[in-house]
Amino acid sequence: MGIGTGEISILDALIISAVGIVIVFAVLVILMGIIMLMGLIADKSPAIAAKLPKLPKFSFGKKKEKATESVGADADAEPAPGTCGELLLVRTEERDAAMIMAIVADTLGTPLNELRFKSIKRVDGQESPTVEKAEE
Amino acid sequence: MNWGETFEFLWKSTGFANMTWGNVAMIAIACFFLFLGIKKKFEPLLLVGIAFGMLISNLPVDGITSTPLYHPEWWTVQEVDYVNVLQHGGLIDILYIGVKTSVYPCLIFLGVGAMTDFEPMLSNPKSLILGAAAQFGIYVAFFLAVCFGFTGPEAASIGIVGGADGPTAIWLTKSLAPHLLAAIAIAAYSYMALIPVIQPPLMKLMTTKKERAIVMKPTRKVTKSEKILFPIVVIIATCLFLPSVAPLLGCLMLGNLLKESGVTARLSDTAQNAMMNIVTILLSVSVGATAHFSTFLTAETLKIVALGLLAFVFATIGGLAIGKLLCWLSKGKINPLIGSAGVSAVPMAARVSNTMGLKERPGNYLLMHAMGPNVAGVIGSAVAAGFLMAVFS
Numbered sequence: 001m002g003i004g005t006g007e008i009s010i011l012d013a014l015i016i017s018a019v020g021i022v023i024v025f026a027v028l029v030i031l032m033g034i035i036m037l038m039g040l041i042a043d044k045s046p047a048i049a050a051k052l053p054k055l056p057k058f059s060f061g062k063k064k065e066k067a068t069e070s071v072g073a074d075a076d077a078e079p080a081p082g083t084c085g086e087l088l089l090v091r092t093e094e095r096d097a098a099m100i101m102a103i104v105a106d107t108l109g110t111p112l113n114e115l116r117f118k119s120i121k122r123v124d125g126q127e128s129p130t131v132e133k134a135e136e
Numbered sequence: 137m138n139w140g141e142t143f144e145f146l147w148k149s150t151g152f153a154n155m156t157w158g159n160v161a162m163i164a165i166a167c168f169f170l171f172l173g174i175k176k177k178f179e180p181l182l183l184v185g186i187a188f189g190m191l192i193s194n195l196p197v198d199g200i201t202s203t204p205l206y207h208p209e210w211w212t213v214q215e216v217d218y219v220n221v222l223q224h225g226g227l228i229d230i231l232y233i234g235v236k237t238s239v240y241p242c243l244i245f246l247g248v249g250a251m252t253d254f255e256p257m258l259s260n261p262k263s264l265i266l267g268a269a270a271q272f273g274i275y276v277a278f279f280l281a282v283c284f285g286f287t288g289p290e291a292a293s294i295g296i297v298g299g300a301d302g303p304t305a306i307w308l309t310k311s312l313a314p315h316l317l318a319a320i321a322i323a324a325y326s327y328m329a330l331i332p333v334i335q336p337p338l339m340k341l342m343t344t345k346k347e348r349a350i351v352m353k354p355t356r357k358v359t360k361s362e363k364i365l366f367p368i369v370v371i372i373a374t375c376l377f378l379p380s381v382a383p384l385l386g387c388l389m390l391g392n393l394l395k396e397s398g399v400t401a402r403l404s405d406t407a408q409n410a411m412m413n414i415v416t417i418l419l420s421v422s423v424g425a426t427a428h429f430s431t432f433l434t435a436e437t438l439k440i441v442a443l444g445l446l447a448f449v450f451a452t453i454g455g456l457a458i459g460k461l462l463c464w465l466s467k468g469k470i471n472p473l474i475g476s477a478g479v480s481a482v483p484m485a486a487r488v489s490n491t492m493g494l495k496e497r498p499g500n501y502l503l504m505h506a507m508g509p510n511v512a513g514v515i516g517s518a519v520a521a522g523f524l525m526a527v528f529s
Contacts, residue, residue, distance in 0.1 A: 006287065006288065007287050007288065008282060008287070008288040008291075009282075010279075010282060010283060012282075012288075013278065013279045013282035013283070013288075013291065014279060016275075016278070016288075016527060017275035017276070017278055017279045018275075019523075020274070020275050020278075020520060020523050020524065020527075021268075021271065021272060021275050023377075023378075023519070023523050024268045024271045024516055024519050024520050024523070025265075025268045025269075026377075027268075027373075027374055027377050027378065027519045028264040028265065028267060028268040028512065028515065028516055028519070029264070029265065029268070030373060030377075031261075031264055031370060031373060031374070031515070032261040032262065032264040032265065034369055034373060035257075035258055035261040035264070035362075035366070036261050038258075038362050038365060038366070038369070039258070039259075039261070039356070039358075039362065042358075042359045042361060042362050043356075093357070095255075099501075099504065103501060
């Protein structure tokens with residue numbers, strides 16, 4: 001449009017405001033559509049991958065044996081990615097664990113650095129993981 | 137040697153002899169802002185630098201034995217004489233080049249991008265609607281500013297305060313209304329610090345007890361690929377619509393890509409910490425120094441402060457109104473409190489939504505849900521600024 005640096009009338013201001021808010025909505029709604037599409041593709045991609053014929057996997061030496069041994073192990077005892085120091089995460093995402101620790105600290109009214117979390121474990125049948133031990 | 141003349145010359149070169157009421161008033165205001173930043177912890181990382189910049193640029197000088205640190209008259213002209221600035225400018229003049237050329241706001245956005253996790257927004261894309269709704273305050277304030285007699289570019293710069301985004305406000309104002317930069321930056325950062333005071337009464341007024349107690353379901357998990365693709369897609373999509381927003385959003389998305397790609401950890405760390413801290417110091421001091429008494433102590437500053445407050449109020453109202461609409465459309469699955477987090481003061485506005493949800497129902501943690509509209513608001517305010525820049529530049 002390029003109105004420039006001069007004074008504008010109230011009617012012009014009203015029109016610019018209306019057009020401006022419409023443009024903000026339009027751009028963000030388009031972004032919303034793109035994000036939804038990306039999410040849809042991401043959700044469908046494992047199903048598509050499962051339908052594709054599986055290629056044989058190459059393995060080297062002892063790694064294969066180790067992999068077969070671990071299948072028989074107790075799934076609950078297997079630490080999830082993000083397990084750090086003495087904190088054991090069992091079937092729990094790092095993000096969920098961070099959120100749980102923040103909630104526990106807030107509920108107890110104790111700073112996070114004064115709490116010790118030993119393990120966070122997702123219990124079967126529940127949507128959210130449970131904290132097994134938290135000590136001050 | 138004439139001792140009388142020597143002492144007279146020495147006296148005339150001191151700040152006491154050159155002090156005016158404007159200097160005294162600005163030094164007092166700077167000390168008040170330092171008090172707010174240090175004692176009351178009002179956005180201290182920025183307000184302390186802004187107040188100190190304000191203080192040093194308003195200390196009186198004689199112009200013979202010492203030159204001013206900042207020359208406001210050099211920066212309010214259409215074409216800045218950078219050769220003159222580099223040859224004869226004071227320290228703040230040199231630092232201010234980074235503001236005038238948009239380098240500092242864009243680098244701040246690079247750091248913000250590297251620090252921001254867009255996952256809450258990606259897992260709930262409806263957040264973007266709330267992020268857009270909260271930009272309502274920008275346009276209401278713009279309209280009111282025109283009614284108050286400001287010119288179009290000045291009104292646009294005042295309106296952007298409602299975006300609750302300091303770098304965006306500075307980026308737009310330095311181009312459209314550089315003479316108002318200090319007042320607008322101070323209003324933006326002060327009101328951002330006051331969000332926990334401004335928003336809760338409006339949230340209570342606009343929502344029912346039942347709505348505030350709504351517990352939202354956990355959102356879906358976002359894949360790594362989506363997180364990496366997001367900044368690339370956003371920059372292509374938004375810049376095709378509004379090329380003027382490319383510097384700001386480009387830096388925001390580059391910062392986020394550095395974080396999410398997983399292969400540039402060192403760069404992401406530098407953007408989040410060292411670079412962010414250095415640029416914050418340079419930006420805050422140089423913006424504060426623009427608050428020279430010749431341009432700051434005017435009735436316009438008071439009008440900007442009042443309009444800035446209205447911008448925040450209407451931004452919150454806009455977010456809450458659309459939040460209520462989404463709550464109704466989703467049959468009570470969306471807590472309208474997250475709408476106010478569309479005001480892009482990250483993460484302050486999201487924390488306020490969370491606190492209000494907890495007050496109504498213990499255990500009702502809305503933080504992750506409110507972070508979606510919160511980060512969407514950053515994109516929304518940048519788009520709004522890009523639109524105003526395209527209209528008035």
